[in-house]
Amino acid sequence: MPIYFCRDVLMRKSTYLIAAVLAIAIIVGVVFADLYTSSQSGTPSSGKVQIVAGENFWGSLISQLGGSHVQVLSIVTDPNADPHEYESNTQNVQAVANARYVIANGAGYDDWLLKLISASNNPSQKVLNIADLLGQRAGTNPHFWYSPDYVNETVHQMYLDLVNIDPANSAYYEQQYANLNASLGTYNQRITQVKQQFAGTQVAATEDIFVYLANATSLDLVSPPAFMQAVAEGTDPPAQSVVQFQQQLESGTVKVLVYNSQTVTPITENMKTLASQNNIAIVGISETVEPPNALFQDWMNTELISLQNALNSKV
Secondary structure, three states: OHHHHHHHHHHHHHHHHHHHHHHHHHHHHHHHHHHHHHHHHOOOOOOOEEEEEEEHHHHHHHHHHHHHHEEEEEEEOOOOOOHHHOOOOHHHHHHHHHOOEEEEOOOOOOHHHHHHHHHHOOOOOEEEEHHHHHOOOEOEOOOHHHOHHHHHHHHHHHHHHHHHHOHHHHHHHHHHHHHHHHHHHHHHHHHHHHHHHHOOOEEEEOOHHHHHHHHHOOOEEOOOHHHHHHHHHOOOOOHHHHHHHHHHHHOOOOOEEEEEOOOOOHHHHHHHHHHHHOOOEEEEEOOOOOOOOOOHHHHHHHHHHHHHHHHHHOO
């Protein structure tokens, strides 16, 4: 009898153990299935749409549009680094692979992100390539966020994309879109003020990041395009463009020099020194949002105020 009793106990214990293992396996399977579904849909258990923006100027705008229904990761955020030199990492790879919506600037500005998008192979992922939206190609001036017209067009497309991705919350996104447009009003009004006050005023810039804003405010940007483009691309400007730029700064007609605080080179520093020696007001602008947690429109408005004050000082 004791032998049969022990065998019976062992059999019952084995049955319980197998049942426990099966239960654990089922639980683990459900968890991993849920994680996989979240990864493919870009919507985690929190219910928020997962969004990756290559740069924080676009990230700020999509965050304001999506509000409480989105979770946004902006990859390039450091105002002390040159975004043109950014290199992706493993965290970026995972974030892009899991995102439901990815926003790239395009036009050669963030090719590293386009490569991650291609490698992620997420069929449910929606991608906004802003250069494509605007009909711009690689090689063109990629600093689209400094054009108010391009910003308005991009924000509208972002709104349409959110409604397409998450139609259940379309009414919410519509209200957020209206709120954002109202908030962008101050920034747009400031551009109009500068245009009304200073249209035709000669200004210079160390690189082409300022071209779109100069056009929007009707300022006369006289610095050589070859010089500005070379600095933006991290190459040496042609010698002739350097001489021409120096002569412009010494001519007495240029009122303001705008420089990119994130692209500092010996030659741009020399131009700043020359501008100071010739009583030219100097205004620094950044390539990414500064401070990084500021709203896009607040950042832009602050820069416009600095520009406006510099122009006023030379009237």
